[in-house]
Amino acid sequence: MNFDTIKLTEDEFQLTTYKKMSIAVERGLGSWIWTSEGDKYLDLYGGHAVCGTGHSHPHVVSAIKDQAEKVLFYSNLVYSDIRGRVAEKLVSVAPEGLSKAFFCNSGTEANENAMRIARMATGREKIVSFSGGFHGRTADAISATFLGNYRQIGKPNVPGHVEVEFGNIESVLTIADSNTAAIIIEPIQSMAGVREASPDFFVTLRELCDERGIALIFDEVQTGVGRTGNWFFAGSELAGSVVPDIVTLAKSLGSGVPVGACLVSESASSYIKQNDLGTTFGGGMLAMAAVLATLEAIEDDDMVANAGAIEEHLREQIAGIPGVVAVHGKGCLLGIEFEQNCSDVHANLLSKKVITGTSSNPKVLRLLPPLCVKREEIDILIEGLTAI
Ligand SMILES: Cc1ncc(COP(=O)(O)O)c(C=O)c1O
Secondary structure, three states: OOHHHHHHHHHHHOOOOOOOOOOOEEEEEEOEEEEOOOOEEEEOOHHHHOOOOOEOOHHHHHHHHHHHHHOOOOOOOOOOHHHHHHHHHHHHHOOOOEEEEEEEOOHHHHHHHHHHHHHHHHOOOEEEEEEOOOOOOOHHHHHOOEOOOHHHHOOOOOOOEEEEOOOOHHHHHHHOOOOEEEEEEOOEEOOOOOEEOOHHHHHHHHHHHHHHOOEEEEEOOOOOOOOOOOOOOOOOHHHOOOOOOEEEEOHHHHOOOOOEEEEEEHHHHOOOOOOOOOOOOOOOHHHHHHHHHHHHHHHHOOHHHHHHHHHHHHHHHHOOOOOEEEEEEEOOEEEEEEOOOOHHHHHHHHHOOEEOEOOOOOOEEEEOOOOOOOHHHHHHHHHHHHHO
């Protein structure tokens, strides 16, 4: 079917909530997608940060097919071999201390559950979060999202959410008090324009949380699962080795099969009783097969190391390109900052069949490529930028 017909049907029968590129995707492989018109695009936006293992990684595809033929789904009313193996594998690659997993379906849901766990563990209600962080669109998560007009969209907001300044520990010290259940932080603020804080900031946050009995939550929906050149931001050098009480995951966790998770410390999880948390689809077999194969593919293809090497390569190659003032971020979560608004650069690259992302900072172009992206593919971006 041609693009115009596909577009007409979607536009007629779907709510018009998304701003879309004028392409229809038919298939994908690695860092590439093919459209209804037979055009091939380099996807440096990774299907919206989801395709960490690349599009349709053969190992993930075959695991999903095999699982589908055995059993698609049964809920947490029963035990499942694959669910147990995924939880064990996730805990084994997570920093020490995060010893229990809870499975759900999306990033926003992982954050809702993380905040609930924190409230249950502390008996408190207040949640502190950072200007510029994005945590999702359900009630509690959007109330913790002090970015653009998200809180306005989410009215009425859940009470007890308070904003502090990202990277400014003084601001946190005055607001996060003994009534605070959790501090939730997106460790690299992707949508805000790939903003970073120093490792010292995370170390002081951890100390503050320990002193005041506050749960620390890292929203690793984007930074997790290898993206920064570390399995997780938590516990890495980027965080000054800090391990939070809860890490939330989604996006690339299932290579495109919807799945989210909370990784929880032994201590925080000890407050959770039967029926405190739950969701029908959480931990379903098809999603679990996708997660296990995703983690295996990342390991087998050495993608965590590749993400770090790709950052290095991009930083080297981009030096000297006119108009570029800085590169922010880590691994395969990068923000290229331009002197001026970069919406033309984004459009120009798209016309050259290179997909990149924008951000809420009009000067920052975002890259969220698959963790298996190759140096030669980054060079195509560099050529594109040079020719603009
Ligand atoms: C850091 C972060 N947290 C949470 C979310 C919400 O995830 P989801 O769209 O799966 O609900 C997103 C989505 O963009 C995100 O980037």
